[in-house]
Amino acid sequence: MAQKPILCPRCRTLIGSEEQTCSRCGTSRNASWWQFINRTAGVLEGEWLVRALITLNLVYYCVSLLVSLYIGRGGGFLSPDRVSLLLLGATGSVPLDQFGRFWSLLSANYLHGGILHLLFNLMALRQIGPWVVNEYGPSRMFIIYTLGGIFGFWVSWQAGVAFTIGASAAICSLIGSLLYFGKSSGGAYGASVYREVSGWVVSLLVFGLIVPGINNWGHGGGILGGILLGMLVGYNGRSRETSWHQGVALLCAAMTAAVLIWPLLTMLPG
Template sequence: MSEQQRVSTFLYGTAQSLIAHDDFTILPQEHHEGQGVAPVLLARRQFNSLVYIRLLPADGLSVEQIRVIMKNDAENFGDRQRSQNVYSLTMFIFSQWRSDENMREIARATHYLGYLKSIGAAAVAIDLSRGVLGEWPTGPAVKGITVQPIRELVANYPNGNYPDELLWRTKHQWEDQLVELSNRRQERVESVMNMGGKTWATYGLLALTVLIFLIARMDSSQLFLSKGLMVPELIREGELFRLLTPVFFHYEVSHIFFNMWSLWVLGKYAERIYGAGRYLVVYVLAGIAGCLLSFAFNDNPSLGASGAIFGLMGALLAFGRHDRKAFSMTIGSSVYYMLAINLVMSFTIPRIDYWGHLGGLAGGFLIGMMVGVPGYRSKPNRLWGLGFVAYAILTYVIGLQA
């Protein structure tokens, strides 16, 4: 058993840990005859950023050579990082003894060159002979990386005995296994997102809302439209149906167009994740939650699907709590972007009922947490359900006292 075999096994074991714990994917590797232990390259796209990790055997490299490598990384990633949020982390791995001063110098190289702030090219040193992981960097290049499994792999290396099956595994065998593991992780994410699933409930909500809009447009007396408004005084008189009907009524073409476009985009995601039944529960109860908060704090009549649509955003945020990794790897950045844009519009455009939007967002999150995502929770989470009931009672009582 050679030291080279042990180092190679450590590199691929670390890559396996990063794939399993942090959803990295192994990239195609370059092979050169007689190269010795080759670097291992990984990548992960999360939200709107792309992170590369390079596991680099570094025996024989001086601190100055390491600085040159870091500088080259900075030049390669600089322009891309500014426009695409591309970051890199290089793990310099030494199988021979390195002094503590050299380890600290490698850590200082990143800070000294300012890459953490301006570029996002970070580095960490690993001394396998002593089982020491150097100072772990900070910044976007290492955000979301689970350090403890790496620390344990490093600490166990000096006295660890790898099985022969691992030691004699070839580069191609390792890479085939890690590609398969990467694919399984990706397939799990895709199965949660259910991108090929039908979205009949969303189509149904769209059709129903458009039909009601057309009927209201044909009624010149606007009597039909008036029956769907959220009117606080009439709700206090007992017309509780007005806590739901406003979700399906709209004033103008631009009003319904924007809401239905949002429903088309967000609804398909939410329905595929939650399933049609839970999705409809989220939509209806989030719409009611929006009307309740508007009833409590808004004295003016209101209508529109915006509260329910904000509820879909809340439910997708709840999905992020159920599966943070799948959320960040897929729709996370889009949901945050749409939420930010809609919140800004809610508070800056006149005549928009922002209370209804905020209520729908809160209600959608509570209901999304309560019903759970299929495959994660088979039973409703009653605590979140009680939270929604408490919210509904509180806002209704406040509205009655207004």
């Protein structure tokens, strides 16, 4: 009996009558929704990375509060002061041009100015991070998060932003990578991804125009960096993660550990 064309259980791309697997994502035409859930359950293995990033941001926020107390310059209720943030790795034209702290382009991604700043970014990371892990894999997700955050803050530095912190540049790079994925992969699923993520970009733009103190240059740079990195590293629908991706991700992890630990070591009494 001839097979009928069906929609892919995963990405909703049409599987022709003579095709056994989806030409877009490789899912078998015979895969039930339960089989699909089991197949993609491996994505949950990438959840450790999202949890680790959330935990690291939380821990470093607590560290910044303790440093504020240590140097006697509390910045307010649950808010570290600017001196402590500068010592721990805030970035911008002041740290970069006046003090040559180029490593702050990375460390600033893990610093936050207050509890609401932290919570908003972590909620966004919790929503977007697993999606990027699903489409790119954990190694490539971490590469995009790290290098995209650096690129976003580099753009804001070039634009003359004096002092800036927060995970939003890195999170915006994840958004940029999803924009690229949705536009590049095509099909019904890709179109829905692109449409939803485009809505986030518009919301970010409106939010940045309304709320004072938002680093729109960092957001825009992060999105652009995410698009470029998405093109560079590829996504699961086109290629699987390789040892090269894993090696670059490990290098990003080593750099992150170094720029977060080094400021703390310099504060220890000699």
